[in-house]
Amino acid sequence: MPNRKGGYFEKGKEYTGVPYSSVRSEGRYIGFDIALRTFLAAVENPHSVLYTENFTGKVANAAAYYGSVCSAYTSYALGCGIPEVSRRYGPPVGTGIILVEPQSAEAAQVGDVIYTPHATETSGSHVEMVTAVNRDKECRLVSIRVEESRPPTTATTERSVANFNAHLAARNKQLLRVTDREAWRGANRSEPLLFPNFDLDATPAKINRALLLDLGDWVPYQKGALVKFHVMDRDQLGVKALVIQRGKDVVEEIALTSPGLHERRFEVCGDYSAHVIHADGSKSQACEFAVCDLDLRLPGESVSLGKEWKVGFGSENMDVIAVYLWNSGDSYGRHPIFLTEAQRKSGALTIPADLLKKPGTLQVWLIGEHALGRLKARKDIPLVK
Known part of the structure; x- marks a missing residue:
């Protein structure tokens, strides 16, 4: 199995968590596109895509066909329907989320997010989540447990107070708190969808x-x-x-x-x-x-900034749940658009004229959902001035 940290996972060595891999439209995200049991079954098959497919050098920041990344891991915990990219977590982009004051271990609570901003417009950012705040019998803070998805797999780190504060002070990190989950998620909610399926993922699977x-x-x-x-x-x-x-x-x-x-x-x-x-x-x-079957239809050879345009679609044996726009020319240009029942029935979605801000190559993903998982169909189109 390819390892995002380099090379392959070692045969016979036990690993905890799921592999880090930014599978994008080419692979499938564990917890969102497939249930955990599907990944576990693939692990047991030496001829599965986990061993026959390798995204290294082909898909940015990816290795295994099934995987997760930092933002997918925390989005799953926060009940999103589709992974929210890390740079959209905090203010001023996010709503319903605040900067914790003071920025220290003493102020941390379970569910807080540690956000590492991107250094440049095109570089990556990172998110981690506080999952335990441990105190002694006198209620003195002893340690803080932080969980994250990073190469090679999901990681859990128990940090002392001093270590947590030093970690928070490095690379301009921010300790954030979701104060209004509904406002922060907006339309990106798991409840109307079949995935993530938390109960199914928590149930041991018979492989x-x-x-x-x-x-x-x-x-x-x-x-x-x-x-x-x-x-x-x-x-x-x-x-x-x-x-x-x-x-x-x-x-x-x-x-x-x-x-x-x-x-x-x-x-x-x-x-x-x-x-x-x-x-x-x-x-x-x-x-x-x-x-x-998923059928995605785009208009012409390009679309223009400042003008609305239509995405056409169809499906068989699954429901289309969303159209996802990924603008290669804008690191904030990631837009999941969840469909209404009327849009599903009409087989068309109008993209608002003011949604996309910069020219670039636009990836359009059509996401369909079945009780067993999701499929993605992708087409690219130039977004021009």
Whole structure:
């Protein structure tokens, strides 16, 4: 598995947390695009995308196909529907959030965010979260626990009072507090959506020992994408057949003589499952996956600053939940636009004339959601004066 810190995670070494990887539109964010159980299933499959895909040098600040970053980690904790970029956390950009006074360990509370500002317009910023404030029997402050996503994985640091204050004083950090979560999140709320699914992520998953997919398990695929079935038979029960179903209908039954890989493409959207028939005729645990379609349509060859324009879209076997705009020419130009039911039904969204501030290459992501996870379709278009 590629490691954002360099190289690969060491085989046989135990790691805590999830891998740091800014997967953007190319991969999937753990907790937002997939549930934790999907990642854990992919870990158990040596032929999964965690081991066959490597974003190093291809996607900025990314390595593994599944991952999280600092802002996704804290956005998950704060109940956002889509990861909020770190530089939009604090004032004057954010609302419902204040600078804690005094800027010291004594003032810190659970849920406070430590924000490290970007040094330049194009450089990165960072966010961490206070998750425990520890005091002794006399109520004297002893230590503060800080959690964050950073290479290579999620990190938990217990800081003494002096260490916390020194940490806060470095690199112009700011201790921030969300005082009005609804105002700070705005429309970016998890409650109307299927993900993040906190209860599901907190429930231990039973990982299939007979069969896993290249994306793990419990996951959506884009229509026409290659689905790789890895028959593993880890319990050595023997294998006779791989059965693929759409709903209750059998799509295909593949005769087997041994474990191995089998690849198929599916052009019909729907909810699928696959299981192995063992040598004694018993059925294995089923893998669940969905085949869905997202269709994104942009106007012409470019769009103009100061003028409204339309995004057209369609979907099958999933709901379109948002259009996400990412302006390469503006580090603050990240805009999740959550769709109303009327916009979903019409299949169109009007981008306001005053939303985008600077010219550049504009990434337009269409985000669809299924009970098993999310898909993203992306197209780029020049944003010109």
